[in-house]
Amino acid sequence: xxxxxxxxxxxxxxxxxxxxxxxxxxxxxxxxxxxxxxxxxxxxxxxxxxxxxxxxxxxxxxxxxxxxxxxxxxxxxxxxxxxxxxxxxxxxxxxxxxxxxxxxxxxxxxxxxxxxxxxxxxxxxxxxxxxxxxxxxxxxxxxxxxxxxxxxxxxxxxxxxxxxxxxxxxxxxxxxxxxxxxxxxxxxxxxxxxxxxxxxxxxxxxxxxxxxxxxxxxxxxxxxxxxxxxxxxxxxxxxxxxxxxxxxxxxxxxxxxxxxxxxxxxxxxxxxxxxxxxxxxxxxxxxxxxxxxxxxxxxxxxxxxxxxxxxxxxxxxxxxxxxxxxxxxxxxxxxxxxxxxxxxxxxxxxxxxxxxxxxxxxxxxxxxxxxxxxxxxxxxxxxxxxxxxxxxxxxxxxxxxxxxxxxxxxxxxxxxxxxxxxxxxxxxxxxxxxxxxxxxxxxxxxxxxxxxxxxxxxxxxxx
Amino acid sequence: xxxxxxxxxxxxxxxxxxxxxxxxxxxxxxxxxxxxxxxxxxxxxxxxxxxxxxxxxxxxxxxxxxxxxxxxxxxxxxxxxxxxxxxxxxxxxxxxxxxxxxxxxxxxxxxxxxxxxxxxxxxxxxxxxxxxxxxxxxxxxxxxxxxxxxxxxxxxxxxxxxxxxxxxxxxxxxxxxxxxxxxxxxxxxxxxxxxxxxxxxxxxxxxxxxxxxxxxxxxxxxxxxxxxxxxxxxxxxxxxxxxxxxxxxxxxxxxxxxxxxxxxxxxxxxxxxxxxxxxxxxxxxxxxxxxxxxxxxxxxxxxxxxxxxxxxxxxxxxxxxxxxxxxxxxxxxxxxxxxxxxxxxxxxxxxxxxxxxxxxxxxxxxxxxxxxxxxxxxxxxxxxxxxxxxxxxxxxxxxxxxxxxxxxxxxxxxxxxxxxxxxxxxxxxxxxxxxxxxxxxxxxxxxxxxxxxxxxxxxxxxxxxxxx
Numbered sequence: 001x002x003x004x005x006x007x008x009x010x011x012x013x014x015x016x017x018x019x020x021x022x023x024x025x026x027x028x029x030x031x032x033x034x035x036x037x038x039x040x041x042x043x044x045x046x047x048x049x050x051x052x053x054x055x056x057x058x059x060x061x062x063x064x065x066x067x068x069x070x071x072x073x074x075x076x077x078x079x080x081x082x083x084x085x086x087x088x089x090x091x092x093x094x095x096x097x098x099x100x101x102x103x104x105x106x107x108x109x110x111x112x113x114x115x116x117x118x119x120x121x122x123x124x125x126x127x128x129x130x131x132x133x134x135x136x137x138x139x140x141x142x143x144x145x146x147x148x149x150x151x152x153x154x155x156x157x158x159x160x161x162x163x164x165x166x167x168x169x170x171x172x173x174x175x176x177x178x179x180x181x182x183x184x185x186x187x188x189x190x191x192x193x194x195x196x197x198x199x200x201x202x203x204x205x206x207x208x209x210x211x212x213x214x215x216x217x218x219x220x221x222x223x224x225x226x227x228x229x230x231x232x233x234x235x236x237x238x239x240x241x242x243x244x245x246x247x248x249x250x251x252x253x254x255x256x257x258x259x260x261x262x263x264x265x266x267x268x269x270x271x272x273x274x275x276x277x278x279x280x281x282x283x284x285x286x287x288x289x290x291x292x293x294x295x296x297x298x299x300x301x302x303x304x305x306x307x308x309x310x311x312x313x314x315x316x317x318x319x320x321x322x323x324x325x326x327x328x329x330x331x332x333x334x335x336x337x338x339x340x341x342x343x344x345x346x347x348x349x350x351x352x353x354x355x356x357x358x359x360x361x362x363x364x365x366x367x368x369x370x371x372x373x374x375x376x377x378x379x380x381x382x383x384x385x386x387x388x389x390x391x392x393x394x395x396x397x398x399x400x401x402x403x404x405x406x407x408x409x410x411x412x413x414x415x416x417x418x419x420x421x422x423x424x425x426x427x428x429x430x431x432x433x434x435x436x437x438x439x440x441x442x443x444x445x446x447x448x449x450x451x452x453x454x455x456x457x458x459x460x461x462x463x
Numbered sequence: 464x465x466x467x468x469x470x471x472x473x474x475x476x477x478x479x480x481x482x483x484x485x486x487x488x489x490x491x492x493x494x495x496x497x498x499x500x501x502x503x504x505x506x507x508x509x510x511x512x513x514x515x516x517x518x519x520x521x522x523x524x525x526x527x528x529x530x531x532x533x534x535x536x537x538x539x540x541x542x543x544x545x546x547x548x549x550x551x552x553x554x555x556x557x558x559x560x561x562x563x564x565x566x567x568x569x570x571x572x573x574x575x576x577x578x579x580x581x582x583x584x585x586x587x588x589x590x591x592x593x594x595x596x597x598x599x600x601x602x603x604x605x606x607x608x609x610x611x612x613x614x615x616x617x618x619x620x621x622x623x624x625x626x627x628x629x630x631x632x633x634x635x636x637x638x639x640x641x642x643x644x645x646x647x648x649x650x651x652x653x654x655x656x657x658x659x660x661x662x663x664x665x666x667x668x669x670x671x672x673x674x675x676x677x678x679x680x681x682x683x684x685x686x687x688x689x690x691x692x693x694x695x696x697x698x699x700x701x702x703x704x705x706x707x708x709x710x711x712x713x714x715x716x717x718x719x720x721x722x723x724x725x726x727x728x729x730x731x732x733x734x735x736x737x738x739x740x741x742x743x744x745x746x747x748x749x750x751x752x753x754x755x756x757x758x759x760x761x762x763x764x765x766x767x768x769x770x771x772x773x774x775x776x777x778x779x780x781x782x783x784x785x786x787x788x789x790x791x792x793x794x795x796x797x798x799x800x801x802x803x804x805x806x807x808x809x810x811x812x813x814x815x816x817x818x819x820x821x822x823x824x825x826x827x828x829x830x831x832x833x834x835x836x837x838x839x840x841x842x843x844x845x846x847x848x849x850x851x852x853x854x855x856x857x858x859x860x861x862x863x864x865x866x867x868x869x870x871x872x873x874x875x876x877x878x879x880x881x882x883x884x885x886x887x888x889x890x891x892x893x894x895x896x897x898x899x900x901x902x903x904x905x906x907x908x909x910x911x912x913x914x915x916x917x918x919x920x921x922x923x924x925x926x927x928x929x930x931x
Contacts, residue, residue: 079510193850275607354507354509424927
């Protein structure tokens with residue numbers, strides 16, 4: 001039998017075991033009298049190689065189980081998690097969850113989501129990926145490090161990891177939901193800097209996740225290219241100029257400073273609890289007409305892709321902001337009950353915690369701003385920020401932080417790298433001040449897709 | 464006294480039959496209780512149990528690591544064999560030399576507050592969070608949402624190594640946070656207070672009551688509605704103990720972690736050099752120095768080394784890096800007890816514990832009075848450090864100082880600087896000390912519970928305010 005065939009058989013057995021254990025704990029949750037019970041179970045296997053200073057530091061094998069039980073009794077909530085699978089541990093977990101439910105005050109929106117239907121088909125499982133072991137992690141990790149260090153002797157790899165993993169996840173509840181799926185991936189990333197004599201450049205980090213091994217080589221190459229290009233470019237950093245005006249954000253920086261607060265504010269619970277700046281604005285224009293933000297759980301190239309959510313509800317692609325208008329909010333079962341609507345399949349989290357509410361894979365439509373050089377031309381003179389290291393308040397939308405991997409642009413060309421440069425602004429205001437969006441959406445951190453964005457009205461403070 | 468079996472008995476049984484080579488077995492039982500309330504609704508009422516054994520081996524100069532969630536001798540033996548297989552499959556270009564002998568911890572180490580917290584009924588904690596959320600909500604008509612959360616983490620670890628460590632440690636870390644969101648004319652602002660400690664509730668509320676935290680969170684949220692943004696630029700600032708804590712952690716602590724030094728951080732080659740004002744003595748300790756209850760306290764690190772105090776900067780001179788056993792061997796020095804693993808499935812990394820600047824001689828009033836033009840900054844948000852020494856961290860509140868007088872509240876802004884350059888600008892150190900990183904955690908591939916603090920500090924940094 002091939003290793004892929006063995007992996008398939010093992011994975012099928014693992015998933016069946018996770019479903020059975022989840023079902024058992026769910027029964028125990030109800031056995032003590034709870035009205036409703038739900039269990040999320042997961043079995044994860046990972047093999048990884050960690051490199052420091054460009055050399056192998058540690059090979060690691062990890063196999064872990066997690067079971068999380070949520071019970072509702074007369075609208076009261078209790079939750080218990082364990083990584084132990086013996087009968088005594090499961091009973092202890094069920095008792096603990098029910099004891100908590102006996103203490104908490106009732107909430108009429110508490111309860112399991114009803115209906116929903118079958119999981120959405122999403123191709124997360126690949127037998128060849130699932131069959132990878134520690135030898136492949138060590139080998140691919142060494143190749144990843146070699147790719148970077150061979151580019152230039154000034155490159156220093158503080159840390160790099162290469163991990164192969166697979167998981168089996170199930171959600172079982174007392175209303176009859178019983179869904180399960182397997183996932184397999186390879187993930188890698190590094191923290192890289194360049195050193196030239198006494199000149200220590202700022203570090204750059206990037207992380208990627210691949211499910212289809214056919215895309216592994218290209219992804220490794222792209223990640224190595226980005227890390228080394230930015231790290232080398234950080235050498236010889238000088239000063240920027242202080243001003244308020246246009247700044248070019250890389251896709252990652254655009255996500256962190258501007259898009260993330262909008263997505264947080266589009267959470268129905270944030271609206272219901274009075275901590276969303278988008279409350280009461282459904283259907284209104286909240287951003288530049290070129291901005292469209294979607295959540296896409298069906299894209300297997302994004303790490304958060306899933307056919308069902310943390311409550312077992314099917315997931316669907318959803319437009320949050322369409323042509324600058326707020327089109328919809330994200331709902332899990334709880335928020336849906338509060339508003340009297342159906343869950344949108346946005347319960348998130350793992351077995352170790354109560355289901356939360358959030359996105360699976362944020363995608364922003366590209367615009368017509370052209371390629372990177374076109375956006376730099378449009379900026380003319382000012383700051384190009386590659387990574388944002390700072391604080392973003394998702395409630396007020398205020399952000400402030402250091403522009404990392406930043407370049408000072410003059411005449412539409414890179415004049416010099418800069419350091420000690422801070423940027424600040426308000427995400428909700430700046431969403432309306434977008435000048436141009438790049439013509440290509442890039443995958444960021446293996447989990448989102450966005451274009452670069454040229455935005456006006458940003459405060460830049462140079463050291 | 465709660466009667467628990469010694470987890471090192473099982474580990475020692477496996478170790479005794481483990482054969483040759485370096486072996487480190489670490490059991491970790493982590494139990495958590497958590498409660499969260501927002502706008503009168505309980506969002507989280509949770510218990511968690513996460514238990515297992517991490518096995519690390521050194522075979523022919525290569526490390527291997529594996530873990531099991533079963534606390535049984537057979538399962539630990541299987542993990543030991545798996546760790547050895549992983550190590551044999553690894554062929555590092557540079558072999559890790561055998562670890563030199565060091566003094567390793569043996570015995571039982573119980574942090575204060577464990578029994579008290581374990582025996583405290585959960586309904587007391589529930590009553591606390593419900594009451595504090597209500598207090599924050601009712602503090603002002605401008606407050607339209609409030610939340611309160613409480614977590615306590617009980618950790619029991621056993622560490623045995625083939626070169627002599629056999630330590631059993633227990634501790635508890637409670638954390639509490641209160642937040643409020645105030646609204647006016649469509650604008651939202653947030654106030655947030657958090658405390659965390661190693662110890663019982665007496666430690667947790669040693670400086671401020673829960674009610675004081677709720678009141679402060681609500682007041683900050685309301686006051687920020689009318690507050691302006693400070694202007695950006697390089698400025699003289701007075702940093703509060705919480706921000707001094709972030710400064711020590713982000714600006715200095717990370718750059719002196721020996722793994723980061725080896726990769727080329729700005730602290731490389733600087734031992735013995737003057738890197739700060741002579742007013743600055745900066746340390747990292749596994750103990751809660753000066754004041755009880757620091758959140759990053761550990762008696763023994765995850766390699767079995769007792770976690771004492773390490774002076775990093777002594778009156779302005781860099782005198783030590785932070786080490787685990789392997790880096791200490793490379794640098795031909797003693798390990799500093801900084802090897803920490805988040806959970807049993809994590810291998811130990813070099814991490815900080817409680818990082819701080821020692822107090823000086825000035826009162827806060829004196830520091831304000833001698834500032835002609837600057838900002839008093841308080842309230843910490845997240846932070847980050849870079850290889851070149853450039854750091855940043857967020858502040859939530861700012862007060863202008865003109866001619867020695869404090870002005871009205873302004874909104875916080877991120878501040879930045881280059882680590883050692885900023886410490887050279889220190890021209891005043893306060894006399895009152897506190898641990899004040901609240902419920903802070905550090906991220907470096909895996910989380911670590913850390914604390915940091917110090918006195919009020921006068922120095923120059925870059926403030927990322929708004930431009931006209």
